[in-house]
Amino acid sequence: MSAPELTHAELVFQLASLSRSRAGEQARGCVNPIRLTGSSTTINASTGEVVRAYSSDDEPDGHTYVRCGNRRAAVCPSCSREYKGDAWHLLSCGLAGGKSVPETVAQHPATFATFTAPSFGAVHRHTRPANGRTSPCRARRDRPRCPHGRPLSCVRRHDADDPQVGQPLCHECYDYTAHAAWQWWAPQLWRYFTMALRRRLARAAGLSMKAFTSAAKVSYTRVVEFQARGVVHFHVVIRLDGPDGPTTPPQLPLTVTDLEDAVRHAAAHVHKDVPIPGGQTLRLRWGRQLDLRTITPGTGRDNQAGPAHPHQVAAYLAKYLTKSTEDFGLPVAGKLYSAGHAAKHGATPHAVRLIKAAQQLVPIHDDYQRLKDRYATLGYRGHPITKSRAYSVTFGALRTARRQWRQRRAQLPTDADVRDVLDVDQADTEDTATTVVVGSWRYAGRGYLDTAAAANATRSANLARIRRAEAQTFAAGVADGPAAQESVGDSREKSYG
Numbered sequence: 001m002s003a004p005e006l007t008h009a010e011l012v013f014q015l016a017s018l019s020r021s022r023a024g025e026q027a028r029g030c031v032n033p034i035r036l037t038g039s040s041t042t043i044n045a046s047t048g049e050v051v052r053a054y055s056s057d058d059e060p061d062g063h064t065y066v067r068c069g070n071r072r073a074a075v076c077p078s079c080s081r082e083y084k085g086d087a088w089h090l091l092s093c094g095l096a097g098g099k100s101v102p103e104t105v106a107q108h109p110a111t112f113a114t115f116t117a118p119s120f121g122a123v124h125r126h127t128r129p130a131n132g133r134t135s136p137c138r139a140r141r142d143r144p145r146c147p148h149g150r151p152l153s154c155v156r157r158h159d160a161d162d163p164q165v166g167q168p169l170c171h172e173c174y175d176y177t178a179h180a181a182w183q184w185w186a187p188q189l190w191r192y193f194t195m196a197l198r199r200r201l202a203r204a205a206g207l208s209m210k211a212f213t214s215a216a217k218v219s220y221t222r223v224v225e226f227q228a229r230g231v232v233h234f235h236v237v238i239r240l241d242g243p244d245g246p247t248t249p250p251q252l253p254l255t256v257t258d259l260e261d262a263v264r265h266a267a268a269h270v271h272k273d274v275p276i277p278g279g280q281t282l283r284l285r286w287g288r289q290l291d292l293r294t295i296t297p298g299t300g301r302d303n304q305a306g307p308a309h310p311h312q313v314a315a316y317l318a319k320y321l322t323k324s325t326e327d328f329g330l331p332v333a334g335k336l337y338s339a340g341h342a343a344k345h346g347a348t349p350h351a352v353r354l355i356k357a358a359q360q361l362v363p364i365h366d367d368y369q370r371l372k373d374r375y376a377t378l379g380y381r382g383h384p385i386t387k388s389r390a391y392s393v394t395f396g397a398l399r400t401a402r403r404q405w406r407q408r409r410a411q412l413p414t415d416a417d418v419r420d421v422l423d424v425d426q427a428d429t430e431d432t433a434t435t436v437v438v439g440s441w442r443y444a445g446r447g448y449l450d451t452a453a454a455a456n457a458t459r460s461a462n463l464a465r466i467r468r469a470e471a472q473t474f475a476a477g478v479a480d481g482p483a484a485q486e487s488v489g490d491s492r493e494k495s496y497g
């Protein structure tokens with residue numbers, strides 16, 4: 001019995017659904033996967049035997065779909081969720097022990113610190129609900145006005161997502177130059193802080209720097225959070241480890257209180273003098289507000305203040321990692337050339353003014369040269385997450401795993417925001433020591449194909465398969481022997497799934 005004739009529309013639909021269902025299987029809810037064409041073969045290094053062979057030719061539409069892996073929730077909710085989970089897992093291992101980090105690490109003196117930026121002028125704010133109700137923004141009985149005649153009070157109760165939040169009450173009073181300079185120099189201020197902290201700790205222990213270094217190491221994990229006003233805050237785990245890192249306790253009689261005292265002291269005393277337009281010098285410091293929460297496994301996981309549980313700290317850090325600068329109307333990818341360019345892109349007036357101030361810093365000193373490449377992050381030049389080498393051996397192992405993974409992975413386009421944390425488990429489970437992967441991949445585009453393109457691609461992939469099968473049969477006939485067929489393993493390489 002022959003199948004009923006399909007109409008053209010039905011045929012297109014069926015071909016497209018073949019592509020769709022396999023793409024969905026591979027990309028698992030990623031909104032903008034990367035499409036690749038190519039193949040890879042896994043070979044046992046000692047025997048030369050082909051362990052696995054995989055080619056995008058075997059996919060219904062001839063494409064291999066790779067998840068975008070973007071950590072930012074606004075770009076891809078699915079990949080961001082996965083990234084957050086992986087980040088939490090890794091950070092938890094670093095804090096509470098797990099994987100290759102001993103659980104004794106949780107006994108080392110450790111604190112969770114939030115370093116803030118100073119105020120550059122009054123902004124509208126969302127105040128956390130007290131008794132279930134958000135407090136007024138800036139209630140002032142005397143209703144003062146600034147020199148430009150704008151009110152310096154605001155009685156509105158802004159929700160957290162109110163676009164007014166973070167916008168200055170008066171943009172003329174707001175010190176955009178100081179804001180831009182502070183943001184640019186924040187990583188330097190951080191370095192000064194870490195040096196001052198070590199000096200302070202050595203002094204508290206009554207040791208020379210040299211003796212201190214042989215007794216303890218200070219480890220950091222620092223995650224950046226952009227505030228609504230467009231300035232970064234640093235959320236940092238600061239921990240005292242032994243001289244060899246997290247595997248040994250510090251060989252010092254210092255408690256977590258000593259550590260926190262030293263953090264406060266160092267943060268209050270570091271500064272950096274930087275040039276600003278008009279031949280002036282600006283002295284940069286941390287904001288006065290410095291929150292410290294002792295990290296201890298013996299506390300509740302939901303405390304809003306006071307001591308924090310390692311898992312809770314990991315959750316905070318993972319959450320900050322998935323946020324970014326898109327809230328300011330800035331592009332999440334690609335370069336931003338100027339304040340005007342930002343305005344055209346739909347950036348908030350506040351962000352545009354801030355970028356303008358950054359532009360004015362560029363010509364005044366060589367140190368600001370590279371600032372012009374950082375307008376898209378409002379002048380911030382650091383990474384979303386940084387950690388000192390000693391923080392956790394898991395991160396070290398991760399780097400190796402990641403490198404191996406990159407070699408195995410297809411050559412991705414430079415703008416592919418390849419997730420970093422995800423791949424370790426897959427790399428771990430593979431027998432990477434004994435096999436080599438030879439592959440060649442080409443970037444074919446981004447996103448899922450639309451119906452017509454998916455149908456076309458599936459049709460061409462099918463035709464190509466038929467042609468290859470015919471060629472093989474022909475070759476086999478010529479050789480007059482058993483088909484010289486490459487064994488195409490039925491186990492599709494999981495790496496792209």
Ligand SMILES: [Zn+2]
Nearest residue numbers: 030068076079
């Ligand atoms: Zn994605």
Ligand SMILES: [Zn+2]
Nearest residue numbers: 124125137154
């Ligand atoms: Zn307000």
Ligand SMILES: [Zn+2]
Nearest residue numbers: 146148170173
């Ligand atoms: Zn004003």
